[in-house]
Amino acid sequence: MxxxxxxxxxxxxxxxxxxxxxxxxxxxxxxxxxxxxxxxxIMGHHRIKAPMMRKDKHSDFKEVSYDEAINEAAAILASSKRPLLYGWASALCEVHKKGILLAEELGAIIDNTATVCHAPSTLAVHEKGLPTSTLGQVKNRADVVVFWGSNPVHAHPRHMGRYSVFAKGFFSEKGRKGRKVIVVDVRKTDTANIADEYIQIQQGSDYMVISALRAILSGHADVVPETVGGISKEQLSKLVETMKAARFGAVFFGMGLTQSQGRYKNIDNAISLITELNSFGKHVIMPMRGHYNVAGFGQVCSWETGFATAVDFSRGAPYYNPGETAANDLLMRKETDAAMIIAGDAGAHFPADSVRHLAKIPVVQVDPYWNPTTEVANVVIPVAICGVEVEGTAYRMDGVSLRFRKMIEPTHPTDIEILEKITERVRELRGE
Ligand code: SF4
Known part of the structure; x- marks a missing residue:
C-alpha cells in the first residue's frame, strides 16, 4: 500500500x-x-478499454489495435480540407503543446472548451485587462464575495470551503462570519440558499444591471430607473454601498454572465465596475473556470500562437477571429469536414446543430472515458488519465500553475504518445 x-x-x-x-x-x-x-x-469510471473503429456512424464499434486506430485517425485528418481539433481542457499543458503542433502541421483550426464557457471572458480581458488576484489572496483577505451567474455548490464544490466563503485566512480569521456573501442569479441556486443576500436578476439583463451599479457608484443615481433587470434601485444602491465598503471584494462570475445576452460585453462591463471600485477599496474579479486545465490551454495557446483559443492555421500563420474561427462557428456553418475531439466532450456540450454536423463527418475521439462524443465518433482512441496516470502542469482558475504527480502507472498510452504518432503518420501520408 x-x-x-x-x-x-x-x-x-x-x-x-x-x-x-x-x-x-x-x-x-x-x-x-x-x-x-x-x-x-480519480477512482475512474466508464473507461474505454481498447481502441475502436466503425465503418460508418450506424455500425457497431469493433476493437482494433492502437496502430490501426492511429493510422485511420491520421488518414482522416490528413485528407481533410478543414480539420477541427477541439477539446483539450481535461488534459495537461504538455498535451496542449503537442496538439498545437499537430494543428499547425494540418493547417487545422484548434479550439478548446472555453468556446462554450469563458471564451467571452477572454475577449473582454483583451479590451479591459483583468483586475484579479490569486485564490490565496481571496482566502486571506476577502470580506465581501459576490457570485454572479455561478453556482459553486454544484460546479466547484470545495471553492467556498477552501478559498472564498468558509476558509479562514491571515486577515480573515473569522472565516464565514467575517464575510458578506452575495449571489446574483436568475434562479435561487443552492449557493444563493447559503448566501447573506440573494439578488434575483431578470434573464438577459446583466449588462443593464452592471451599468446601473456603475452609474450609482459614480454618483449618477438620478439617471437610474426605479427598477433595472427586476431589481429595485434601492437594492442596487445597497449593493453598491456594500461593495464600496469592502476592504477586499471578490466577484466570481460564471456562465450565467458569459453565455447570456451581452456575452463578452457583460464581462467587459463587470471588469469596468471592479476597476472603478478599486478607487474605494481592493477589488478583484475572477472567472469560475470549469475543467481543471481549461485555463492552461489558454496559456499554452497564447505563448505558442499569440492567441488564447480558436486559432486557424489554414493560412500558414495563426489567425484568430472568434465568431468566425471558433469550433461552433465552423460546425454551424458546416464548414469543417473532419474533427478530432480530445479531452473534452463536444457531444454533451455543443448546440444540437453542431452535434448533428459532427454526426455526419468523420470524428476521431481521444479520451480515457466513454461519453456522448463517443456516439458520434468513427475512431476512438483511449488514453491514460492526465493528472492521475500522467504527470504534468495545469493552471488553476486564478492562473497559478501547479504540477501534477502521477498517482499510478498508466495502463493506456498517454495523449502525448498518441498525438506524436498521429503527427508522425500525417507527415508520412503527406510525403514530408
Ligand atoms: S478540484 Fe474541484 S472537483 Fe476536485 S476536489 Fe476540488 S472542488 Fe472537487
Whole structure:
C-alpha cells in the first residue's frame, strides 16, 4: 500500500491540492478530502478499454489495435480540407503543446472548451485587462464575495470551503462570519440558499444591471430607473454601498454572465465596475473556470500562437477571429469536414446543430472515458488519465500553475504518445 499526500485533483478549476490518495497494486483504493466529483474522476469510471473503429456512424464499434486506430485517425485528418481539433481542457499543458503542433502541421483550426464557457471572458480581458488576484489572496483577505451567474455548490464544490466563503485566512480569521456573501442569479441556486443576500436578476439583463451599479457608484443615481433587470434601485444602491465598503471584494462570475445576452460585453462591463471600485477599496474579479486545465490551454495557446483559443492555421500563420474561427462557428456553418475531439466532450456540450454536423463527418475521439462524443465518433482512441496516470502542469482558475504527480502507472498510452504518432503518420501520408 502507498499513500500520496498533497495530491492535486484533475477535475474542476479549483485544482484542490490537499488530497490524500491510497494505492495498492497500481490501483487507487481510496481518495480522501476530495469532493464527490473529484473522487469519482480519480477512482475512474466508464473507461474505454481498447481502441475502436466503425465503418460508418450506424455500425457497431469493433476493437482494433492502437496502430490501426492511429493510422485511420491520421488518414482522416490528413485528407481533410478543414480539420477541427477541439477539446483539450481535461488534459495537461504538455498535451496542449503537442496538439498545437499537430494543428499547425494540418493547417487545422484548434479550439478548446472555453468556446462554450469563458471564451467571452477572454475577449473582454483583451479590451479591459483583468483586475484579479490569486485564490490565496481571496482566502486571506476577502470580506465581501459576490457570485454572479455561478453556482459553486454544484460546479466547484470545495471553492467556498477552501478559498472564498468558509476558509479562514491571515486577515480573515473569522472565516464565514467575517464575510458578506452575495449571489446574483436568475434562479435561487443552492449557493444563493447559503448566501447573506440573494439578488434575483431578470434573464438577459446583466449588462443593464452592471451599468446601473456603475452609474450609482459614480454618483449618477438620478439617471437610474426605479427598477433595472427586476431589481429595485434601492437594492442596487445597497449593493453598491456594500461593495464600496469592502476592504477586499471578490466577484466570481460564471456562465450565467458569459453565455447570456451581452456575452463578452457583460464581462467587459463587470471588469469596468471592479476597476472603478478599486478607487474605494481592493477589488478583484475572477472567472469560475470549469475543467481543471481549461485555463492552461489558454496559456499554452497564447505563448505558442499569440492567441488564447480558436486559432486557424489554414493560412500558414495563426489567425484568430472568434465568431468566425471558433469550433461552433465552423460546425454551424458546416464548414469543417473532419474533427478530432480530445479531452473534452463536444457531444454533451455543443448546440444540437453542431452535434448533428459532427454526426455526419468523420470524428476521431481521444479520451480515457466513454461519453456522448463517443456516439458520434468513427475512431476512438483511449488514453491514460492526465493528472492521475500522467504527470504534468495545469493552471488553476486564478492562473497559478501547479504540477501534477502521477498517482499510478498508466495502463493506456498517454495523449502525448498518441498525438506524436498521429503527427508522425500525417507527415508520412503527406510525403514530408
Ligand atoms: S472542488 Fe474541484 S478540484 Fe476540488 S476536489 Fe472537487 S472537483 Fe476536485
Amino acid at each position: 502507498a499513500v500520496i499526500t498533497d495530491a492535486l485533483c484533475p477535475f474542476c478549476g479549483c485544482v484542490c491540492d490537499d488530497l490524500t490518495i491510497v494505492t495498492e497494486n497500481n490501483k487507487i483504493t481510496e481518495v480522501k478530502h476530495a469532493c464527490k466529483l473529484g473522487a469519482a474522476k
